[in-house]
Structures are given as structure tokens and as C-alpha cells.
Amino acid sequence: MGGVTPLMFVAQNRQYDVLKVLLQYGMLERERRPTYIIVSVLFNHPRLEVLDDRCHATVTKELRDCMALCFRVLSHVSMSDIEMQIVYGRTPLIEDWRDHIPPSRYKDPCELTHLCRMVVRTSLLDRGRLPDGIKSLPLPTLLQGYLNLES
Numbered sequence: 001m002g003g004v005t006p007l008m009f010v011a012q013n014r015q016y017d018v019l020k021v022l023l024q025y026g027m028l029e030r031e032r033r034p035t036y037i038i039v040s041v042l043f044n045h046p047r048l049e050v051l052d053d054r055c056h057a058t059v060t061k062e063l064r065d066c067m068a069l070c071f072r073v074l075s076h077v078s079m080s081d082i083e084m085q086i087v088y089g090r091t092p093l094i095e096d097w098r099d100h101i102p103p104s105r106y107k108d109p110c111e112l113t114h115l116c117r118m119v120v121r122t123s124l125l126d127r128g129r130l131p132d133g134i135k136s137l138p139l140p141t142l143l144q145g146y147l148n149l150e151s
Contacts (some may be wrong), residue, residue, distance in 0.1 A: 011037050011070070012044035014062035020069055024149055026125040028073045035078050038101070041066050042092045043085055060094055067100050072149045075118055077105045117147055 007027045010018045028034050041063055071077075079101075086092070094100070104110050120137075124130040134147045145151060 005031065007031060008037065008040050011040045011066060014041060014059070014066045016062060016065050016069065019066055020149065023069060023073050024131045026121065026130045028070065029122060029125055035074060035076065035081065037070050038067060038074075038077050039081055039085055041070065042082065042094075042097055043090045045093065063093055064100055069149070071102055071105055072114075072151075073118070073121075074105060075110045075115060077101055079106050113146075120147055 004012070005027075007019075007022050008031075010022060022028070028037060031037070082092075082097070104114070121130060124133045127133065129136075131148050134144050137144065137147070139147070
């Protein structure tokens with residue numbers, strides 16, 4: 001795979017279910033450059049597929065779903081990393097890519113609830129208790145699901 005981590009490989013191929021499990025286990029927090037996952041999702045074309053209209057719609061949906069999932073873990077995205085890819089001649093898989101990046105990840109302050117999720121997840125990860133430790137926290141089921149990237 002040439003230096004590509006399993007997480008990046010899954011993200012590049014937009015395998016949503018596998019990506020979700022890896023993110024739940026804290027794999028993105030362990031990446032050296034976690035925001036690069038968005039670049040991987042946005043710019044890596046599907047393998048062995050002809051992008052007819054039906055296939056393009058599927059890839060677009062997978063791309064949007066994977067990006068939304070990654071934003072449950074990231075507090076910031078480097079727009080300059082994305083823009084540099086474009087300057088170097090790479091084309092994003094969707095034209096309206098900016099519309100799919102929440103403003104709270106690149107220009108507005110991040111939501112307090114999201115920052116709290118990140119702190120709790122990091123604390124559990126540091127103790128080797130992610131994601132199983134979430135269930136042992138004295139929190140309502142809805143909040144446990146939020147911590148486990150369900151919403």
C-alpha cells in the first residue's frame with residue numbers, strides 16, 4: 001500500500017461501515033495528520049469503475065457520507081491542504097466540496113458539544129478504553145451514542 005495506513009486506504013475507497021468502526025476505535029486520533037483524511041476522501045477516484053451517471057451519484061453519496069463521518073472526529077480541517085491539491089492539478093470528486101465542510105471546521109468556532117466529545121474520546125483512548133469504555137460512563141444512552149460517533 002506504499003505508506004498508506006489502513007484508515008487512509010478505507011477512506012480513499014469510501015468504505016463507510018469499515019471507516020466508522022476504525023473511527024470508533026480512535027484510529028483517526030492516532031494519525032500523524034488526521035485532517036489529511038478529508039483530502040484522501042475528496043481526491044481519490046474510485047478504482048476499476050467507469051463513472052457513468054449512476055456510478056457518479058453513488059460515489060458522490062459515499063463521499064459525502066464519509067466526509068460527514070470524519071467531521072464527527074475532526075475539530076479543524078486545513079482548507080489550504082485541499083486548495084493546494086487543486087493548485088497541483090488534482091480535481092475533487094465533487095464540484096461543491098466546500099458546501100460539505102461545516103463552517104465550524106474551518107472558519108467558525110467549533111461547537112462546544114463537539115469539543116467535549118473529542119476530550120472525552122481522547123481521555124478514553126489514552127486509557128485504552130475506546131470505544132468499549134463509553135458504555136461504562138454514567139451517561140444517557142443518547143450521549144453514549146454521540147460519543148461513539150452515532151450522530
